[in-house]
Amino acid sequence: MDITINLADGVPIYRQIVNQVKYLVASGLIQPGEELPPIRTLALQLKVTPNTIVKAYGELEVSCVIHKRRGSGTFVSEGRPQQVTLRERRRVIEQRIDGLLAEAHQLNFSTEDILRMVRERKTAMDETVAEPTEREKR
Amino acid sequence: MEKTVVDVNTLSRSFDGMTALDTVSFRATAGQVHGLVGSNGAGKTTLLKHLLGLLRATTGSVRVFGLDPVRDPVGVLSRVGYLSEERELPEWMRVDELMRYTQAFHPTWDVSYERELLKTFALDPTKKVKELSKGMRAQAGLIAAVAHRPELLILDEPSSGLDAVVRRDILDAIVRAVADDGRTVIFSSHLLDEVERMSDHVTLMHQGRVALSGVLDDVRSGYQRSRVHFAQNFDQPPVLDTALAMEGGGRTWSVVHSGSLEQFRHSVVARGGEVVESRDATLEEIFLARAGRSGQQAEAA
Amino acid sequence: MTMRSPVVALLWEQWQLTRVEAAQRVGVSIVAASVALRLGEVGPTVAFGILMVLHSMFWLSISKLTGGRFLDGYKPGFPLQLLYTRPVPTVVFVGVAMAYDAISCVVLYLVSAALVGFAFDQPLPLFSVAGWIVTFHLVCTCLQWASRNRVVQWAGMIVTCLPLYLTLRNRVASPLHVEFSLAENVMLILIGVVSFAVAVAGVARQRHGGASVATPRTAGPVASPEWLVSLFSFSCPTSSATRALVWLELRSSGMPVLAIGLGLAMLIFMLFAIGIAIAPLRPYAVLSAVISVPAMLWLFGGNALGIRHKQGRSYFSSFEATQPYGTAQLTGLRILVRSACMLVALIAVGVSVWASSSLVNEWVPWLMNGKEVSPGVLRARNALVAEILEKPGYQHFARMVVVAIVVALIIASRATFTALRARHPRRVNIGVGSLLFYGLALVLLAQAEQHGIVSTLLFNQIQSATNWIVAAVLILATTYLVWRSLAERLLTPRQVLSVVVMSAAFGAACLTLMGLPSVRPEGFPTAIFLERLLAPALLALMLFVLASWSLNRIRHM
Numbered sequence: 001m002d003i004t005i006n007l008a009d010g011v012p013i014y015r016q017i018v019n020q021v022k023y024l025v026a027s028g029l030i031q032p033g034e035e036l037p038p039i040r041t042l043a044l045q046l047k048v049t050p051n052t053i054v055k056a057y058g059e060l061e062v063s064c065v066i067h068k069r070r071g072s073g074t075f076v077s078e079g080r081p082q083q084v085t086l087r088e089r090r091r092v093i094e095q096r097i098d099g100l101l102a103e104a105h106q107l108n109f110s111t112e113d114i115l116r117m118v119r120e121r122k123t124a125m126d127e128t129v130a131e132p133t134e135r136e137k138r
Numbered sequence: 139m140e141k142t143v144v145d146v147n148t149l150s151r152s153f154d155g156m157t158a159l160d161t162v163s164f165r166a167t168a169g170q171v172h173g174l175v176g177s178n179g180a181g182k183t184t185l186l187k188h189l190l191g192l193l194r195a196t197t198g199s200v201r202v203f204g205l206d207p208v209r210d211p212v213g214v215l216s217r218v219g220y221l222s223e224e225r226e227l228p229e230w231m232r233v234d235e236l237m238r239y240t241q242a243f244h245p246t247w248d249v250s251y252e253r254e255l256l257k258t259f260a261l262d263p264t265k266k267v268k269e270l271s272k273g274m275r276a277q278a279g280l281i282a283a284v285a286h287r288p289e290l291l292i293l294d295e296p297s298s299g300l301d302a303v304v305r306r307d308i309l310d311a312i313v314r315a316v317a318d319d320g321r322t323v324i325f326s327s328h329l330l331d332e333v334e335r336m337s338d339h340v341t342l343m344h345q346g347r348v349a350l351s352g353v354l355d356d357v358r359s360g361y362q363r364s365r366v367h368f369a370q371n372f373d374q375p376p377v378l379d380t381a382l383a384m385e386g387g388g389r390t391w392s393v394v395h396s397g398s399l400e401q402f403r404h405s406v407v408a409r410g411g412e413v414v415e416s417r418d419a420t421l422e423e424i425f426l427a428r429a430g431r432s433g434q435q436a437e438a439a
Numbered sequence: 440m441t442m443r444s445p446v447v448a449l450l451w452e453q454w455q456l457t458r459v460e461a462a463q464r465v466g467v468s469i470v471a472a473s474v475a476l477r478l479g480e481v482g483p484t485v486a487f488g489i490l491m492v493l494h495s496m497f498w499l500s501i502s503k504l505t506g507g508r509f510l511d512g513y514k515p516g517f518p519l520q521l522l523y524t525r526p527v528p529t530v531v532f533v534g535v536a537m538a539y540d541a542i543s544c545v546v547l548y549l550v551s552a553a554l555v556g557f558a559f560d561q562p563l564p565l566f567s568v569a570g571w572i573v574t575f576h577l578v579c580t581c582l583q584w585a586s587r588n589r590v591v592q593w594a595g596m597i598v599t600c601l602p603l604y605l606t607l608r609n610r611v612a613s614p615l616h617v618e619f620s621l622a623e624n625v626m627l628i629l630i631g632v633v634s635f636a637v638a639v640a641g642v643a644r645q646r647h648g649g650a651s652v653a654t655p656r657t658a659g660p661v662a663s664p665e666w667l668v669s670l671f672s673f674s675c676p677t678s679s680a681t682r683a684l685v686w687l688e689l690r691s692s693g694m695p696v697l698a699i700g701l702g703l704a705m706l707i708f709m710l711f712a713i714g715i716a717i718a719p720l721r722p723y724a725v726l727s728a729v730i731s732v733p734a735m736l737w738l739f740g741g742n743a744l745g746i747r748h749k750q751g752r753s754y755f756s757s758f759e760a761t762q763p764y765g766t767a768q769l770t771g772l773r774i775l776v777r778s779a780c781m782l783v784a785l786i787a788v789g790v791s792v793w794a795s796s797s798l799v800n801e802w803v804p805w806l807m808n809g810k811e812v813s814p815g816v817l818r819a820r821n822a823l824v825a826e827i828l829e830k831p832g833y834q835h836f837a838r839m840v841v842v843a844i845v846v847a848l849i850i851a852s853r854a855t856f857t858a859l860r861a862r863h864p865r866r867v868n869i870g871v872g873s874l875l876f877y878g879l880a881l882v883l884l885a886q887a888e889q890h891g892i893v894s895t896l897l898f899n900q901i902q903s904a905t906n907w908i909v910a911a912v913l914i915l916a917t918t919y920l921v922w923r924s925l926a927e928r929l930l931t932p933r934q935v936l937s938v939v940v941m942s943a944a945f946g947a948a949c950l951t952l953m954g955l956p957s958v959r960p961e962g963f964p965t966a967i968f969l970e971r972l973l974a975p976a977l978l979a980l981m982l983f984v985l986a987s988w989s990l991n992r993i994r995h996m
Contacts, residue, residue, distance in 0.1 A: 007331050010357040010363070010417025040317040047309050049171045050317040051338045095416075102414040106367050156451035190761055194995045208995045209928050226756045227749075228691065230668045238675040243685030243763050266669075 001032070001037055004048055013048055017056035025065055025076055036066060036074040140167040143221040143322045145188060145289055146170070149198035151184055160346040161198070166290075166324055166339070171316055173337030174326035177429055180343040182326040183223065186294050186347060190220055191323070202290065216244065219283035219291045219348070221276070223298060228265045233278055234263035244286035250351070252285040273304040281311040291315050291409050293325035297332060305332075312336055340421065344429040354421070361427070362399060366391045368411035379405035379409075381420040383427035394419050394427040445527045449535045452517070453543075459868075460544065465551055468493040468876045472555045473882045483615040485562050486682040490555075490563070491607075494548040495575055509707065512858035514948035519653055520748075523646040533639050545569045559886060564617040568607075571619070574627040574634075575603055581634035585641025589811050589884055590611060599630075647661075667695045680764055684772055693780040694738045700784020704791035705732055711795035728792045732785060739784075743777040744770065744990050745863050755993045766994055767930050770987040774854060778847040796820040837951035844945045851986045858989035862996065874931060881905070913974070917981040920988055930984070938950030938983050 004011055005019045034043075039057065057074060060066045067077050094136045104114050116125040142167035151159040159181045166172045174182045188200050191207030191214065191264070200207060208216040225238065233256075241247040255265060259277040261270075270278060276296070282349040284291065291312070297305045309332065315321045327333050333340060334354065341351040350357060361382075368389045375384035380397040395402050403413050419427075442448040469492050504546050522532060552563040582595040610617050619627070644650045671694040676682040709725035797820070827835070860867040881901075888898040924930040930938075950972045955965040 005335070006419055007334055010420070012336065012358065012418070014355070040314070043317060044310055046335075047306070047313070048335045049338055050313060051170065052232045098413075099415045102367065102412050105412070106414075163620075183928070191995050192757060192760055197953075212763045214763055215761055218761075220757075220761045220762075222757050224757060226758045228687075230665060230691070238685050239687065240496075240675050242675065242677045247453050247677075368977045 005048065006080050014052045014055040021060055022065055030076055032076050032078045034076050036076065038073060062074065142203055143168050144191055144201060144324065145201040147199045149188060149195055149200060151193065151196060157346050162348055163340060168322050169316065169320050170322060170338040171312065171336055172324045173333035173340045174324065174331060174343065175333050175425060176343035181346040182343055183294055186326060189292060190218065217289045219286065219288035221279050221283045221293045221296055223295045227275065227279065229268035230266060232264055232266050233261055236278060236282060238269065240282045247286045252281055255281045258397055273300050276300055276304055277307060280308060280311055281296065284315060284409055289321055291321065291323045293328055295328065297327060297329055309336060330425055334421040342425060342428060349428050358418045358421065360397050361424045362395050362416050363392065363396060363419040363423055364401065364402065364416040365414040366406050366411050368409065370410060375408050378402065378409065383430065394423050445911065446535055449532055450539060453536065453539045461547060462697065464493055465547055466872065466875050468551045470879045471554055472551065473559065473879060476555065476559045476973065477882065477885060482562065487563055487615060490552055492547060494544050495572060529643045529646055530639055533642050536633060537577055537580050537638060540580055541573040544576055545572050548572055564615065567617045567619065570612065570624060570627050571607055574631045577634045579629045579637035585638045602648060602708045615835050623839055667698060681772065685756065685776060686775040688773055693776050696780045697784055699739065700735060700787050700893050704787040707788065708730060708795050711798045730794060731788050735784060740781055740850050741853045742857045743773050743850050745773065746857050760994045766932055766991045767987040770990045774847060774851050774986060778850050781850065782843055782846055834951065837948040840944065840948040841952055844979060848982055851982050853990045855982065855986045858993045862993045911979060917977055920981060920984045924984055924988060929987060938980060942976040942980040945979045946972040950973040
């Protein structure tokens, strides 16, 4: 399982693991029903204390992303995983927006400028995504 | 209720008038990894030596598995594995003789685990201790400490002066010790990223006192690091509420602060600045703020 | 404090490292010489001998400079590698070190000899010997420093020091005075200069990488060479901790002691055998027979508890301290194993001396020198044979018990002393110093009493007071130690009981040997009975309990 830990991130290690597992599941890199590595193995791989893995797996189990089958191991749950709570998602984005607003203020951009720039960037990103599909069609 | 493996109560110790430990209290629960951090001379080794009975508690009490390590050395030491900084092994002994010798003291010795570790570390059993390099000695000492599957593993600066390969071996041993049921690990280290990865509980010692102690994630969430922009230039770090350490210059400063984010933000705004970015502080930043020399003010309680 | 030049700095370091030992040497030599001077006629010669031995020991400064005995780094000081990187010419630091060593020892000798001679009105040779001492020190220092090859060192010592010693002996005349002829003085100076030059050359070679340098090492229980320890390799038993510890003891010190004992036994016999043909060798054969037992006890009977010394620090290895084994059992085991090995070695040496003494009969036809030692050996042998035939069997048994336990007590007390000195160096130094001082005072009082300055009555009172004090201290110390050991769970009641039984056996054996008082007491112990039974028993008890107490103190600091 491809997980990396970044200590300078400011995010607790178990949360990084939780987020990355959720991402792997959501993006289909881990299929439902697939087995996750046992706690010991993952702890050895990541060089973290096993209790952190225990915590991470515990949280994943609470949010029904994974489930433990007695005696067999830990597996990814069938069906769509419960969404990360709205509050958590808002919190991540709000942090980014606060940073963006402060920077903008320092660099003398108004809020209207920012909103306009956000839309411009979105359009540009959509175009670059659309181009390869156009090339594929030809 | 979790079982308390180590219970140290208001332990004080001084050497030749110099205080090494000042009313230190420390508790280790079973099945957890306890990291001990502190600058040189903070008292980590002194504390660990008390747990093994190498030092006698003059004031305060030390109990390991509920026993006094000085009065009952056999009861405590038979369940403890110890890897020390000095690694004082007899020079003339061969590695295999060392293993056999240590095995005689611990009936719970696991020969297959010992062989597996010897193979992993690629240690030649017929070599004498004096022919081993520093890293190999650490490996041999580690095998002797963990092969009997002790309930408590005490590692004093296990990674000091060792290369990355040996360090990895030691971390692996810690992980395996804890992953097996109910085993406890206490280790002291200078390498804060190691402590951050490997500890469940962390205790920071400074000048013989416990500066902070608690579950690692809780400790980290109690401190934040923020980037702050000010409207005006400051030559000296501006005084801010709950700030512990400040770095930077001019208009941009990086601040480590504890307590409420709102309180800090108020204080920043009051001085004409704004908080650009904020995240949980890393253990290294907390350590430098609490125990380093660039601290802005005396530590808050 | 600024040191204006490197020479001053080097001298300062030497002084700092050697001052305590210098004080100890002066103290011990004065007391020992004073005691010797009361021995009547032979007194002055013995005193002179003692002083020379104490102040000719070259391990004063040079060894401290780097390290310790034979420059292997047991004592503090800058390691040699560091010294060699200083911006000082080789000649300078070698010269300073050797000069300090030689001159300081001469000064110490002169001071002690002058004091003792003056106090007892028996002038001892002073400046005439000074040159010899200087040369001796220069030679020894050169040998120890210039080469690290043990063979070279030992061979060099034998080749140079033996003739020097013989020269001195030949010049000692009675009444006690020493005189070297002019030629001999010139020779001594020449030897000194040559050794200085050789030392400089050897050190220069080491400095520039041509030869290996002595590095600080840890000194363990017995300073036996590494190859000897590796010689007796047998596998470690894993069935029990006790057996593993016995294995450790045997490997690290027991087997080497046995081997050395056997080697010495064979050497003595060989020397006596060769002495049949080569007459000049005979005095050395006898010398080796006489000093073999004390030498074994001195060199290999110390530090049974395994205190380590490294660069001035004495400590108990944490590897051994963290083994799950009781302190009292560890003490008992170590002392037992060392005593057993020592006893076997001593028995081997004893048998060899016995067998060799029968060879002395072969010497008689060639005995032309008027030396009394050879017939002395014969006389001793005959007396011993007579005694064996005379005394009853149980006396022999008592003698064997006494000898065995005395060896164990010597080893135990030396081990305890090392452990206590490692734990409380200042207190031990003060204690030993006060004892020496008291001994000196007693000796001076005896001298004064002989000259009539002090009345005999007062002296006797002081003597008996001393006896009472010693007895009281012994009883109090034993009681305190036993009580504390039981209170701290250091000793179990069973262990105390077994030690008491052993001590009682020792006391009984001593009593048997020294003979019961002629008047059999009717159930009421007389003072002599108490003294001959209780004193040894109490002493043995105290020493054994003190041994485990001292290990406990250094294991749990």
